[in-house]
Amino acid sequence: MLLNLPSITVTGFEEKDTHDYHVFAVPANEPEFCSKCVGTSLYGHGSKTQLVMDTPMHGRRVGILLARKRYKCRSCGITFIQGCNDINDRHRATNRLVKYVENKGLVMTFTSVAEEIGVTEGTVRNIVGDYIGRLEKKYTFETPEILGIDEVHLNRKMRLVFTNIGENTIVDLVGSRKKQVVIQALYRFKKLKTIKFVTMDMWRPYYDAVKAVIPDAVIVIDKFHVVKMANQAVEKGRKDIRGQMTNGEVKLLKKDRFLMLRRRRDLDATQEFLLSGWTENYPVLHDLYHAKERFYDIWDSNLTRKQAETAYMDWKDSIPASIRKYFADLDRAIGNWHKEVFNYFDHRVTNAYTESANNHIKSIARQGRGYSFEVLRAKTLFTNAKHKVKRKSFKSGVREDTIGYGLPNNEEFLNYGLIIPHGDEK
16 A cells, blocks of 8 residues: 655555554654754664554545654663654644644534544644644734724624724634723734724723723724614514504514614615505504604714714604603613714714624534634634735835735735625635
């Protein structure tokens, strides 16, 4: 049997049932000098047979029983074992098997990879962990001017997502959204002063972390998180009036509830007719829907900050007393975050791209249930990922836009992060 491993000489092999090959081998070369002191006075000091796993062959697992001599140096007294360039002694595997596991471990679960090649799950985990560590050092993303902060639910836990809003790229995925973790993640950016704006939702640890690390950055509460609260108010009111309806009407309204949440401009004639049936028969629904629409109109306008603040106060005063309680959470949130909410009208940046990024990350998670978070992060940011890369001009330093897979191995390129694939790019 030929292994095509230059540093190993095969002396025999046997088939073990229908699953495995056992290959007997010895190292091809004898050592010429001591690995520590480079002395040449060596003598044999016994031998040792080790089981070294190799890549599968003919659908069978391959185990190499490698008989390696031990040597002792007369000069320094060190004892060492016969070397093999094709063997990774840390993982007791051939170098090509380690590479095989690195690739498979980001596609399959650790358990299935371990069963396929005949090692423990812990070995697979260690190999992939080392690989991810090397990827971390290899990939360095540029610091964004507009930083998007959001979260995504993965493996039963909320995970932190950083995006470059100006370049429309994902730049980091972090295991937790706790304040201290967010602070540590922010400090990983090379040029913190580059960050001028941060758009996020109303999660207090985000605010505290940003103020601690980049206090001069302008925080803008994402407008979609603000207007979403108006829809939540409509939902509260809809559920509250179910007691006034028959069972049939409750079921119909539940089916038609999306009409209450959609903007009037987006309704077709049939939907407009259905909506009018509900709002004309139930005054509360009428008032809720029109209050919601007027609130959305503020955030869709070209008003200045001062005009928007005035428009909001007028809107709040115009809400009928009968439905005011449903908008209480929205009013309280804007009161608590007034400055950051209305910063939007000075700096019209949103977190819409980050929401798309979250959907992309979730799609990767669905493709491989059972992945650890570390593997999901590596798959999202590094492997098979399309990055936005810009080349520096030789003379002027002006960057030219290019798109490519992976990170160039020189300093002539700047990597701005992962691009979300669209359509047939997925």
